Amino acid sequence: MPTSVPLILASASPRRKQLLTEAGYTIEVDPSDIDEPEPTPGTLAVDYVALLAWRKASAVARRRGNGLVLAADTACAVEGEILNKPEDRADAERMIRLQEGRDTKVLTGICLYRAERDEWVGAVEISVVRFRVLDNAERHAFLDSNRWAGKAGAYGVQDSDPFVSVARGSFTNVVGLPMERLTALLQNFPNLTR
Numbered sequence: 192m193p194t195s196v197p198l199i200l201a202s203a204s205p206r207r208k209q210l211l212t213e214a215g216y217t218i219e220v221d222p223s224d225i226d227e228p229e230p231t232p233g234t235l236a237v238d239y240v241a242l243l244a245w246r247k248a249s250a251v252a253r254r255r256g257n258g259l260v261l262a263a264d265t266a267c268a269v270e271g272e273i274l275n276k277p278e279d280r281a282d283a284e285r286m287i288r289l290q291e292g293r294d295t296k297v298l299t300g301i302c303l304y305r306a307e308r309d310e311w312v313g314a315v316e317i318s319v320v321r322f323r324v325l326d327n328a329e330r331h332a333f334l335d336s337n338r339w340a341g342k343a344g345a346y347g348v349q350d351s352d353p354f355v356s357v358a359r360g361s362f363t364n365v366v367g368l369p370m371e372r373l374t375a376l377l378q379n380f381p382n383l384t385r
């Protein structure tokens with residue numbers, strides 16, 4: 192059940208906005224615009240997405256001073272590497288090739304921040320995406336389509352591309368917001384802040 196409390200969505204992601212709106216949440220979009228530094232070597236993906244979600248949420252909460260702020264960060268993890276949004280076509284190709292023929296993890300960190308109390312809760316949800324091998328023509332056509340732009344790991348599971356499927360866990364988590372986890376977090380948050 193969506194909360195009746197309006198959420199301030201600290202995200203420029205159209206996917207996150209759509210997921211929340213479709214689920215019946217009342218939201219106001221106010222992106223954080225923070226820098227998203229590449230992870231330093233050795234950083235665990237789970238720590239990275241949790242920290243970035245917190246940084247996005249806290250930046251907006253502090254700027255506004257009141258309201259319930261929601262932020263998220265999504266990254267893919269494969270062979271010990273964290274994959275963010277590709278910088279360009281070559282970077283997208285590198286990411287696609289790295290993931291082909293593998294099961295990869297997609298992690299989304301979410302953070303709920305109650306600005307007036309300076310209190311927050313966070314969680315990280317992990318899903319597994321199965322990536323099949325592409326032939327050269329298929330790979331080129333995909334890269335030419337630009338559908339990789341702005342998406343962690345250089346693909347969108349929601350785009351009906353036949354080479355990716357969610358093998359385990361939450362689908363909405365892969366798209367950028369684990370809705371089941373968010374609902375649970377919202378139910379518990381008032382108790383944590385009493």
Ligand SMILES: Cc1cn([C@H]2C[C@H](O)[C@@H](COP(=O)(O)OP(=O)(O)OP(=O)(O)O)O2)c(=O)[nH]c1=O
Binds near residue numbers: 206263348349366
């Ligand atoms: C893996 C995957 C990611 N994505 C998207 C979700 C996120 O928008 C994006 C990861 O980048 P994020 O940095 O998590 O989010 P963002 O830059 O789009 O927005 P903001 O920082 O303002 O919240 O990748 C998909 O849409 N489909 C997918 O299958």
